Structure formats: C-alpha cells, structure tokens
Amino acid sequence: MQTKDFLNQAEKYSAHNYHPLPVVLTKGQGVWVWDVEGKKYLDMLSSYSALNQGHCHPKIVAALQTQAEKLTLTSRAFHNDRMGPFMKKLCELSGFEKCLLMNSGAEAVETAIKAARRWGYLKKKAAKDKAEIICCSGNFHGRTTTIVGFSTEPSYQEGFGPFTPGFKIIPYNDVEALKKAITPNTVGFLVEPIQGEGGVIVPKQGYLQAAREITKKNNCLLICDEIQTGLGRCGALFVCKDEKIKPDILIVGKALAGGMYPVSGILADETVMDVFVPGIHGSTFGGNPLGCAAGMAALGVMVEEKLPQRAKELGEYFVDGLNKIKHPAIKEVRGRGLLIGVEVKKEYGSARPYCEKLMGLGILAKETHDQVIRFAPPLVIKKEEIDWALEKIKKLFT
Numbered sequence: 001m002q003t004k005d006f007l008n009q010a011e012k013y014s015a016h017n018y019h020p021l022p023v024v025l026t027k028g029q030g031v032w033v034w035d036v037e038g039k040k041y042l043d044m045l046s047s048y049s050a051l052n053q054g055h056c057h058p059k060i061v062a063a064l065q066t067q068a069e070k071l072t073l074t075s076r077a078f079h080n081d082r083m084g085p086f087m088k089k090l091c092e093l094s095g096f097e098k099c100l101l102m103n104s105g106a107e108a109v110e111t112a113i114k115a116a117r118r119w120g121y122l123k124k125k126a127a128k129d130k131a132e133i134i135c136c137s138g139n140f141h142g143r144t145t146t147i148v149g150f151s152t153e154p155s156y157q158e159g160f161g162p163f164t165p166g167f168k169i170i171p172y173n174d175v176e177a178l179k180k181a182i183t184p185n186t187v188g189f190l191v192e193p194i195q196g197e198g199g200v201i202v203p204k205q206g207y208l209q210a211a212r213e214i215t216k217k218n219n220c221l222l223i224c225d226e227i228q229t230g231l232g233r234c235g236a237l238f239v240c241k242d243e244k245i246k247p248d249i250l251i252v253g254k255a256l257a258g259g260m261y262p263v264s265g266i267l268a269d270e271t272v273m274d275v276f277v278p279g280i281h282g283s284t285f286g287g288n289p290l291g292c293a294a295g296m297a298a299l300g301v302m303v304e305e306k307l308p309q310r311a312k313e314l315g316e317y318f319v320d321g322l323n324k325i326k327h328p329a330i331k332e333v334r335g336r337g338l339l340i341g342v343e344v345k346k347e348y349g350s351a352r353p354y355c356e357k358l359m360g361l362g363i364l365a366k367e368t369h370d371q372v373i374r375f376a377p378p379l380v381i382k383k384e385e386i387d388w389a390l391e392k393i394k395k396l397f398t
C-alpha cells in the first residue's frame, strides 16, 4: 500500500478526532522517521514530547524485549519485581518520597485531582463535597470528561457536558489572580510550568515560586503537570527543579517510558500520598512490569546521556538560530530547552500551512493553537541535525 491507500483507510475506518499531516510513518530511529515511500524526515514533534530519548532507543527496546518474554502483567493484585526498582529510581531522581503509577497522562492528572480532593477533605478539612481546584486558562491536562470540563478551549468541550464541578479558572501567569481565587475550600492549584499545548507559553520569571509561596501560605497543594515539560524537555529534569521549588504533587507521563509504552504517574511525599488506602483508586495496567522495565531503561538513558543538559545547550543554540531568521511573518520565538514555539503573525495566516510546507522540506512539526509552530525534537538530536533543520526552516520563510 502507498501513502494515499493508508490515508484512505484511516479516513474510512478511524474516528476523525485528529487532523494529522498526510504522512504515513513506518520506521523511526533516533530523531529520524521514514514514511512508507521511503522518504526520511526529522521528527520535530517527538509525539508531543513523549520521545525525548528518540525513536527506538536500543537500550529501551532491549529492556522491553527482555521483559516481554518474561512477565508483562500482574495487575496490582500481586506484586511484581519491576515496579519497586522503577519507583525507587523515579523517586530518587525527582526528590519525592512516593509515587503512584498510571498509564496515560490524563489518568495521572485524574489521580492528582483525586489525591488533592481527598487530601482536602481528610487533612485540610474542606467542607464536604465543596473542594475547589484552581486551574489556568489555556491549560491542557488531557481529554477525560472531568479534565475537559476545566479546559478553556471550546472545541475540547463542545458536546461533552455536563462537566464535573469544583474547578475554578484563573488567567495563566497571574499571581494576583491566584491569591484572589483561593477560598477556605481550595485544595489545590493545578498548573503547567510552561503551557505546551497552549502555544508554548512561558510564564514570567518567579511565577512558579510565587505560586509555591501562595499555596503553602493558604494550605493548599501545588500540583505541577510536567507531563510535557518534564523529563529533560525544558533543559532540566523538571522545570520545578530548575526553579528550585517542590510542588506537593508532580505529574509525569509521556517520556517516562521513552515513548515506547504508556507510563504515567504522580509523585508526592507521604503526607499527601497516604490519603490513598486499598480499594479507593487503581488501574489494571498501572505499574505493570513491562511498562516499569521500559521506564527504568528510559530513565537510565535520560541520566546516562545527560538529556536535560543536552536540551538546555542545544535549545539555546536552536533558539539563537531561529532568532537569526528574520522574516516579517515571525512574531516571536520562545521556549525553554528544546520546547520551542515560533509564533506566526495572524496576517500571514495560520501555522498549519507552514507545517505542511515543512513536511515537504523533510521536517515534521505540528502547529499548536493556530499560530504557533512547535519545535520539540527528541533530546538526542545532534548539533549538525539542528543546523540541517535551521537551513530548512530558513528556506521555509524565504
């Protein structure tokens, strides 16, 4: 079959819940992917930062293969010998006492919401069924009915109501709004250190620290969703660590198992995590040995190959290069580490046609929020490969 056959098949059999670029991939290695016609592309999306370690990293593949032949699933009705070592490594790296493993990012966010509410009732003594969680406009935390209920993106919500109550929206990057929104029933503030899907929005210096202080002072939890920004993407293991703050709950996912297996989770200290007791929350696949083996290898690669450091250095290099491309269509280049957004001025149309043209030039990138082209390659990218990409991006704008 050729590209058009696969596209027709997807058109015929798949729900149309995405608007993908018309490219059909069949192979990936490191930062490169190949389509069914044999054409090679540089992956500048990394599956929304789930592929920080690159496509098919041999060490993660090996771990997955070995584990796949040994034991794949126990459910949490029994223990398995891969979950403990993985959690130990994750906790030690992140500086938290405990973790609770899930599969998708949205599930981990749901887990954080449940943790915060339960903590609110058991520890803060919030009024029964009145717990409030504060969220930000422009947020992206996943697609469950509860989560889309506090989205501010109309297309995420349309036709999916009624929504779960108990969420309050404030503007992102607004410390005063956070102060004002807190009530005695506020149990948590859920925030992305940088809004990825929201268009690579980097808040002003000190925003996270201020959020940490305010939440602490008001006895509510700071819940940081680092599903996209974490695990090296923004030039540090976590943006929170870089900002020298410790949230009460840290949400992780995406690159946690190197893009090879869905593994997510929340990290917290005992004082929050002890609200979970047997029977109140769970997941059949959460903490399964296959995912834990992949996760263990993925964290190993992250450390051994110093991916956060690479992202920091190469991100700066990439942004410098992008800033040198002078074109009236470019409104702004922004980001942190290798999470970079190039905003296209509205007068020059939306970002989508730029991404389509980039595809023709051998780069796969995806627009986010209409006007922003996101560049987020696997963190294993080499300087020469960035130079190659910059050449093409220059061509795109000239």
Ligand SMILES: *Cc1c(COP(=O)(O)O)cnc(C)c1O
Pocket: 048, 103, 104, 105, 106, 107, 109, 140, 141, 142, 143, 192, 196, 197, 225, 226, 227, 228, 229, 253, 254
């Ligand atoms: C991708 C993402 C999620 C949702 O993760 P899924 O695995 O798609 O459910 C949640 N929060 C952030 C910040 C994300 O980028």
